[in-house]
Every structure is written in structure tokens, then in C-alpha cells.
Amino acid sequence: MSQAAPFAVRFDPTNQELVLSGKIRPEGAAEIADALSLMQQSLERYSGVVYLNVKRLTHINMTAFSALADILAESCRTRPERKIVILTSSVMAWSTPVFEKLAKHYPNLTVEVYDSAFYPGQSFVEDEAFIPILRTQTKMTWRHERELLPRHGLRSGLVVADICCGIGDFAALVQREFKPSRLVALDHSVRSLDYARRVAADFDLKEIEYTYGDASQMLLRDNQFDFVTCRHSLQIFDRPEMLLRELYRICKPGGRVYITNEKNSHCLGEPHAETIKWTYEEVAKLFRHFDMDVEMGPKSRHLLADAGFDAIKVDTFMVTNLDGDPQDFADIIEAWENVYAGQMAVRRGDTPEFIRRFRQGFKDHVFAALHPKGYAGWPIWAASGRKPL
Template sequence: MTLYAHGPWTRFKTHFDPNNQEFSISGLVRPQTIDELAPSLTLLKESIERVRGVLYVNVKRLAQMNNTAFHAFARVIVDNCRARPDLQFVIVTSSVVGWATRKFNRLSQVEPNIRVEQYDNAFYPGQSFLEEGGFIPILRTQTKMTWRHEREILPRHGMRPGIAMADICCGIGDFALLVQKEFNPSRIVALDHSKSSLAYARQVAEEFDVRGIEYTYGDASEMLLEDDQFDFVTCRHSLQIFNRPALILKEMYRICKPGGRVYITNEKISHCLGEPRGEAIQWTYNELSKLFAHFKMDLEMGPKNHRYLIEAGFQNIRAESFMVTNLDDSQAFADVVQSWENTFAGDMSQQRGDSPEFVEQFRRGFQDHIFAALHPKGYAGWPIWVASGQKPL
């Protein structure tokens, strides 16, 4: 069951999912009197009566809550915790909404059967490798290489001037900058879970005097963005590094307007190629795929784009692929591969516990790829899969 509340100071939704035994609150909960909360408090009480063992209270998308609301919901939870010693309450928060973790932690200090879990602590198991400042050069070079293809591809998937666009998992924001300059959307919201990446993005936008991009800190699987806002929603090279991409696609579907499109790009890293020294190169990228899988990331996701979009509820799927090669820019291609070696054969291999002999062979394949890229007769390629789907009207 779902309840909505709208008023001058409050705009929120409460929902109970009996299958997952989860009661959720999202939006702005700022009532002037407790009477405004009566239907939602009744739903919470009914939810408690219907569950056994544990009730999850999901506040991951709770943007604001005043003291009137907090004390009202807290009183129901604490009272029922004391009346039902057989029942545990797990309050699920997000690091994006830091105040919620601090505020609800007070309840866990009052009652031992109340536990607070910050859910995204473990949601992005490999992100720490990919969001530090040292990874900025690789992201900038990669975008430089892919943009020459995507600027031609994007209009086929719904990009046009004047639209409202969201760039989810925007990283250092360079794609949003390029889109703003090339296509001039009326609005761009660029969201990411990495504060360091967003700080860099804001700095570059200020230096280049690019306006109209709203850089936003947020969790892509629980965005503090309202339903049906955007004509075009993008997520590039990111679904493949999250262990539950369907959750992010569900959120992208939610914020996309009916008739709008969601655009995603992903890789199949084992299809990277090069000549000469093709066998060594192929071995390394096969192993790179396994390395990412160890950290619950799927660098083979590219050809799966079509299936993921269908399963998320999209229709009119458009799918294509392109190959970034050394013929575009041999030195830039070599720089990308060098960055891959530094990160993947460095920190990631070390954390997995790979042997020195393995790492040496692993590095050799990257160096052979660079050799192929810079060789006057060589050829080196990195394939990207693109797909978009339309949200039904």
C-alpha cells in the first residue's frame, strides 16, 4: 500500500511492501501538526502488525524530516519495540542523507532491538578503485576517445536541444560538459556518489565558464529526484561497475518522463584486441574480466544492455556498438591503456592477492596493447556497446 501527502510544507510518500517486510518513507516530511501524519502513522502501525521477525524501515530517500515528524514516527517504533520484544526494527539509511543516520541512531541507543544500517557502505564494492583523484586522467582520456563517436550516436537515441537531461554516475562531469556545449539542453542534472569527482567537475565547469549543469551528490540506486522529470537519462560505463545494476535502471526508469529515453553504455572488455602480439593482449583482457568479477563488477556487460533495458520495462530498444581504435588517436589510446595497467595491475591485483608472476604477465599484455597502438602498422581496439530504451507513455 502507498500513501501520498502534499501540502505547503510537506511532500512525501509512505509505502509498505509485505513481501520484503519493508515500510518506506521518502520525500519532504515537514508537517505543521501531527494530524497531517495520521494516515501514514496508521499505515506504519498496520505494517508492524503484519510482520514477523524483522521490519525494515527504509529512509534512504528521505530528503528532509522535521522534529514533529521524527518524534511521531519514532514514538510508534519505540512503543511497538517494547510491546513486541519478538520483533526487530532495522532502519536503513544512506550516506547521501547523512543527517538521517545520525538522527535515527538515537533510537538504536534507546532500544537494543532497533538497528540502523547505512546500506550503501557495501553497495559499491569496487567503486573505491575508480573514484579517487588519481583516476581522473583515465576518465578524461576515455571520454576524449569515445566522444567523437557518441556525438554522432546520441541524436539517434533521442538527444536534441532544449530537453531536460540527467547524467547518472556522472563521474568527473566531462560528458555533461560536452553535451552542454554540443546540444544545449535546457537543464542537466549530473549526479554521482563520489564527492571528490563532483568537486573536480564543479571546478572544471567554473574554469570553463560552463553554466546550467546541476552537479548533485547522490546514490544512483536511491536518488533524491522526483518521478518523471527528464526527457533523456544517461549512465555511461557505470552499470558495469555496480553489483546490482537493475536497481539503478529502476531508478532511471522512475525519473524518466513517459516517452523519454534512457541511454547506457557498457563494455565487453575481453573483446579488446590488438596486433601484433594479439595472443598476449587477449590473455590479459580475459584476465581483466575475471579480476573485475572478483570485485563483483561485470566488464562483460555491453551485449547485455538490451536484456537489462527490456527487464527494466523499457520499450523501443535501440542498440549499437562502436570501436575506439588507435587510428582515432594512437597516443591517446596508449595513454588509456597505460592508465588501465597502473590501476588494474596495481591496486586491484594487489588487493586480490595475485602472485608477482601473474602480475608480471598481466602487465605485459597491457604493454603489448600499447605497442600495437603505437606501432606504425599496428591496430588496437576497445569496443563499446550502446543502447537506449523508451519509457512507455
């Protein structure tokens, strides 16, 4: 990953926000005098809440930190009625504890970890229980996607990024099958990335650059990838357009961004079509409760167009129990039941009676998948758009 970000400071009066980014490593405070004076002036001039955004501040040395801390401390002392909120990101693991230490001494200084509130469903998806689901899901969707991807522009020799790569198995399959010239796979879950690296080592795939990062604010340069993928992830962000903006930014003009999303209420099965339908309609409502939209699939064209892409292509495919081993599909459904009924519905505070009925639809779906004459399906939308030249 490349990130030779120089140090930058700017004040945004609309949000009363002072934004520091890049690497601040001066030898003496005089080197950053302009930045310090902008900070001092903004703090003096504005009332109410002033934000200090350090989400993309990748490095700071002691000289700079002391100078910054002195200004904050002085400002907190002289204007106790005014609040200063420091916005950190968990991607910069050092920053939250460092600023929290400072905040402890001043009641009007607080620290907010920006991305902890950003993605309400994070804890469910990052839970280790999700890893086997992701793995079996990818195995089942790959049968379809390997056929579709060339139509969406993937071919060998491209510079590719898989954003929100999860446990990295899609990246591993792309690496093997399409031989990109470079492949960056980024995710926000340390556990998933550890798993991804282990899988890549087991398969002797050395070239994939598994990278920790926040997909909504990536430390990746603009216009560098020919093909950017983001699978099953826009639908779990509460602000998908923000993520799409980043996918657009890192894509080269003329390159393509490929996304996959579901429409959970259209999962189906026979026999027991009705109970299955009811449960998956409830799945969609449950995700909505946690600010996630698992009905996003058919909205892909709209989303890509609004984000500025052209030459949009949309495909749909149905993963079914006839695709391979029906037990694989049954395993996915059981895993969904465990997370959705066992964790999310409980967290929402649903009654035991609701949860029992909710579980029944999953059980019927498994029954349909394993029945010798049964049929079970899970529809997925695969769409891509070109970044205009």
C-alpha cells in the first residue's frame, strides 16, 4: 500500500472542524508554525463545539504532539465553556489512546472514535462465527462469478483491489484464476485478515497484499486500480454512497468497480415456500433495524449511476442447492440462522415466540435444500460501472 501523504492542515468553518492529515514529524515546532497558528486561531475564534479531525493523521512525533497538546490545554483552560471534540479512527491504532490520555485532564475535551459508530452491524459480521459462512458463501458464489467477471472487465494482468475482502478467499480465487499484476485486499477486521493471511500461506499465494484499513477513508492513492471489487459489503454499511465514493476514487479512469449485493426477501424454497418467504422478509427488516440494507441488490444500477459511473452492467444469479453439494447451501442457511435468529434478533429484543417462528423459516429452507425433490435459492446482484475517462 502506498501512502506518501504529506502533512496537511485545513479548517472547515461549516463544520467548525480542523482537519490534520498525513505525517507530522518536524524537528522543531517552528517547522509547523503555520499549522499551529491556524489551530490556535480557530480555537480562539469559534464557540460551541470545535472538532479536531485526526482520522487521517498517520504519524505524529513527540515535538508536534507536545506543541499540539499545549495549544489544546491552554484553550481548554481559558475557555472552559467551549467544547473540543477530537475525532480519531480505529484504523490509526495509536491515536485514540494517545488523545484519550490528554482528554482525561480536561472536562471540555473529548475523544470520539469515528468508525465505532459508523458501522452498526460491524460486531455481527466481524464475529468469528461469521468466518465459516463467508467461506462457504464464496465457494458457492464463485461458480457463478468466475463466469461473470470477464463480462464485467476482469482479465489477467490488471491492477486489482478487493475492498472489504473479509477472509480473503475471493482475492485468493481471483489471484489463482485471473493472475492480476497486483492485488490489494483490504478489510477492517483484524481477525478476518489474520485468517486471510493464513489461508494465503496455506495455498502458497504470496502476492496478495492483505491490508488493514477503513474502506470509507482508505489510505490508497487515487486512480490506481483497473478493477475494484466490493462484495456483499455496501449492503451492510449505513452510508453506502460514502464507500462507493472511495471505490470510485481509487479506480483508474476507464477502470471498473464491481459490486455484489443481495435481496434477502427474495430467498426462496420449495416445499414450505410461505414460511421461508416470511422469515426472509423478516431478515430484511432485522438488518434495517441495524441500519443495513440487505435488499440492496436491485438498487445497484441506481447507486453506481449516482456515484458517477457509466457503462453500467447488472447481472443477477441465483445460488441454489443444485449448484454443488446441497449440504454446502444447508450449512450457509444454518449459519445465517445462528447469527440472525441467535444473535441479532436477541439483540433487537425480540420475543421467544417471534424467534421460534423466525428460526422455523430457516429450518424449512434447510429442509428444502436437502430434500431430494426440493429447491432452495439465494439471489445475488452483480453489477459494475466504468469510471469515465
